[in-house]
């Protein structure tokens with residue numbers, strides 16, 4: 247059995263002591279276990295639920311700090327927070343969503359300080375109505391303000407050194423954030439085909455998004471590659487408006503470019519080696535997206551498709567990835 251971190255998607259049950267974190271994708275009741283997250287997005291093509299688990303060897307400790315639940319071993323911490331936007335009030339300075347986003351990240355950084363896991367590696371952000379207008383500013387843009395403010399307040403790197411991330415929309419529910427943090431700093435990887443998101447110009451909102459295109463973490467003999475949500479963006483512009491097939495090809499060209507950079511950083515992986523999560527805006531586009539992934543050599547057994555809103559209205563698909571490179575070289 248592989249050591250270190252593994253992502254198990256919809257597979258057999260394993261001893262729960264090895265579960266660092268878990269999230270179930272699909273519509274259904276909220277789990278009673280606070281260490282189990284539900285991401286309320288329909289699974290494609292047929293609904294149902296898929297359980298994703300981050301597994302580690304050895305003992306896992308768990309704890310709660312305020313509204314944040316976490317599990318950790320000596321190297322990695324998985325945490326999650328769920329906030330009700332209705333608990334915040336829009337005022338002259340900030341929308342309720344901006345405040346909730348900042349509060350979620352402030353709690354996250356408090357927990358990292360308390361547990362001594364200083365480095366954010368990967369964040370998964372899910373917000374209701376991501377493309378909806380929220381009184382003059384798109385809700386994703388409100389989220390970006392609150393997130394960046396919290397990074398700055400915590401003195402965490404928010405340009406180079408920001409974590410890998412994704413931000414997707416749900417139909418309704420709470421603001422949901424889960425993340426992986428580490429004792430050791432990850433290396434961040436940018437995409438030469440894309441402007442770094444933290445340098446996006448103002449036309450995409452008053453604050454740029456706070457994420458790196460990928461992060462690479464060495465744990466013992468493993469190199470872990472976390473590829474952020476990736477879409478049909480070249481430079482900073484969305485390409486192939488209205489054409490989901492072309493958008494999927496462009497997205498995969500971006501992921502291939504990141505794989506080239508990862509290889510140069512000592513983590514050679516192929517698309518077929520990766521666990522992929524594929525967010526499709528319109529469920530009827532699922533067959534077209536799947537066909538492009540197959541043509542590029544993705545491993546169908548490692549692809550999880552869900553329906554979600556992507557953070558620019560014209561983007562029809564977004565793909566994120568995780569891969570592990572085992573090496574004999576322990577340096």
Ligand code: 3EB
Nearest residue numbers: 411412413455457474475477
């Ligand atoms: C993009 O490239 C598409 O705000 O955390 C991808 C990954 C996207 C992460 C985020 C947004 C985020 O800009 C959107």
